[in-house]
């Protein structure tokens with residue numbers, strides 16, 4: 040069986056370091072490991088419209104930003120197909136068929152839907168499209184016959200729901216759809232990177248992000264303004280690591296070599312953490328170090344992103360071709376689905 044990746048992001052804003060450690064970085068590693076036969080990376084504009092119906096200009100603008108963030112992060116258009124969701128009509132058709140395989144109660148129980156509905160105050164005025172997006176996500180994944188879906192942890196319930204749809208479809212109509220597996224980051228802190236405000240998730244919609252496209256002085260400002268342990272007032276006070284985003288970001292990004300380069304008084308992050316917990320290590324010093332680490336990590340991404348900005352027409356042409364390839368693949372799957380469902384009347 041072919042090994043195929045499908046993953047993507049909503050064009051609701053530029054991509055941030057949470058996306059990077061939670062999903063993008065891993066996609067690039069999987070892409071470069073060369074173990075996958077096909078890789079599809081989707082800019083989920085139709086899904087973004089489910090909660091941005093009144094702001095199509097926002098979604099349109101962010102297609103460009105997300106595409107730039109992809110190539111900036113190391114997605115290689117020679118190896119990965121970048122495409123826009125709404126240009127593949129098969130995805131919508133599959134969604135409609137899958138709707139019959141899922142109950143309203145099951146979607147209501149989906150923890151991601153619940154959490155996002157609460158965040159967006161959708162409890163009493165939920166757009167039907169938004170409600171159905173776990174189903175459309177199943178369409179996206181299965182249309183590409185994906186075996187692997189590298190995403191952040193918040194997507195786990197979506198993958199579970201997709202797997203249920205696959206199982207039910209295959210049970211009713213015969214073995215047709217490919218069962219996907221979720222691929223999560225191995226570093227636990229990367230599963231759900233908190234915001235710079237210490238909130239549980241860095242999220243475009245919450246405005247608590249360090250973006251991959253932020254200039255270096257913006258990154259520094261954001262880092263220096265980060266939430267830390269509110270009880271750590273004097274340098275001599277013992278500090279807590281729990282829910283302290285500065286240390287969580289170090290967990291996500293720091294390598295021992297950065298200590299050699301920038302802070303040789305510690306050999307490892309554990310040593311630094313122990314000092315913070317004992318007392319005697321100030322937040323400003325930790326933040327300055329985190330800033331240096333992030334600058335090192337983000338500089339090559341920013342540089343590549345800027346190079347692509349100069350070639351925007353080429354990038355849009357790459358995406359256009361990606362849409363055509365995605366359309367072709369999804370059409371193949373749809374014809375299998377139609378056949379299995381006995382609605383291939385004239386073939």
Ligand code: ATP
Pocket residue numbers: 047048049050051057058060061062189190191192193194229230231232233240241242243244245
């Ligand atoms: P929105 O608020 O518009 O939903 P978002 O920031 O949640 O935006 P998405 O486009 O919904 O971003 O998510 C894209 C991918 O990035 C998903 O795989 C998601 O799991 C992952 N992801 C998003 N935020 C984080 C985070 N803070 N940490 C780790 N992974 C994340």
Ligand code: MG
Pocket residue numbers: none
């Ligand atoms: Mg999201």
